[in-house]
Amino acid sequence: MSPDVQTLYAVTEATWPPARCEQLGPVTLREGKGGGKRVSAATVAGPITGAELVAAEMAMRALGQSPLFQVREGDGALDALLASEGYEVVDPVNLYVVPVAALTGEKPPRVSTFAVWEPLEIMREIWADGGIGPARIAVMERVTGPKTGLFGRHKDQPAATGFAAIHVGVAMVHALEVHARHRRAGMGRLMMLQAALWAQAEGAQYLSVICTKSNQGANGLYTAMGFAHVGDYHYRQKE
Incomplete structure (x- = not known):
């Protein structure tokens, strides 16, 4: 289920x-x-x-x-x-989820995406350019279950990075960042395909992701890839 x-x-x-x-x-x-x-x-x-x-x-x-x-x-x-x-x-x-098997029939082009842990220095640089600094990388390091970094290349250049981890058979992708020079080139989709392949190899049945409602591009991508909208949450902040 x-x-x-x-x-x-x-x-x-x-x-x-x-x-x-x-x-x-x-x-x-x-x-x-x-x-x-x-x-x-x-x-x-x-x-x-x-x-x-x-x-x-x-x-x-x-x-x-x-x-x-x-x-x-x-x-x-x-x-x-x-x-x-x-x-x-x-x-x-x-919050979105899709069966892993729905995404693993298609493979990213050779040497375009990788699952790698620990993060490479270039991955840290791409994250930093997107505002994801050492404090958020420390969050990744705290994860105790199966986890990996995601790394993508476009036109033989470093282009994207992300993080994925698994709990109760569900993999979740976090901190997906595509470098500004390589946006609108399909890298987000390829990175999610790589996440699904890694999740399958680790025995996960589902792939999930969280996306702010204001990010129309990412919401459209996940919907187009077959992700189902499962629910929501929001924050309330006083100061």
């Missing part, structure tokens, strides 16, 4: 993990150490009181992080509470 949105939330956590988690009442706090919203946002299980919200805000500030919550499907009451407390919606995203 295809993974549901709750499964993909768990895959996201395992394949892009925070530095540390702490439970404070119904709130799960995450210490991101500069790794971005996904590893820094708190989540809430069940009802939360105003006092518990204030305590969570204080704990996040004590970590040097602004109050930030990830709002998932079924979190309507939390969403309303945060809105009433002045939290603004930030970065709504789509």
Whole structure:
């Protein structure tokens, strides 16, 4: 059976993990150490009181992080509470999934894409050009399950990089970055094909990806490749 949105939330956590988690009442706090919203946002299980919200805000500030919550499907009451407390919606995203077997019938051209770990220096440079620095690479290094870097070449030049990891038979692609000089050349599609081939070799049944709703090009790519939209989440940030 295809993974549901709750499964993909768990895959996201395992394949892009925070530095540390702490439970404070119904709130799960995450210490991101500069790794971005996904590893820094708190989540809430069940009802939360105003006092518990204030305590969570204080704990996040004590970590040097602004109050930030990830709002998932079924979190309507939390969403309303945060809105009433002045939290603004930030970065709504789509979660997509496709059977690995649906993508492995086609192979990228020879020596165009590779699965490699540790990341090559040129991969780090492409990530850096796209705003993905050492703190996010540290997130990749924290993953304990099967993982790989993705590297792509176009016209014999370094062109793209990404990261993939597997949890409960589902591979998820993160930090996919195509160098500005090589965009609109089909590299994003080839990188996803490479991710599927790696996932198949590692025994995964599904390939998944997260994409901000505002990224029309990437959303169109994943839809065209047969990815199914499984669910959503968004952030609410106070400061």
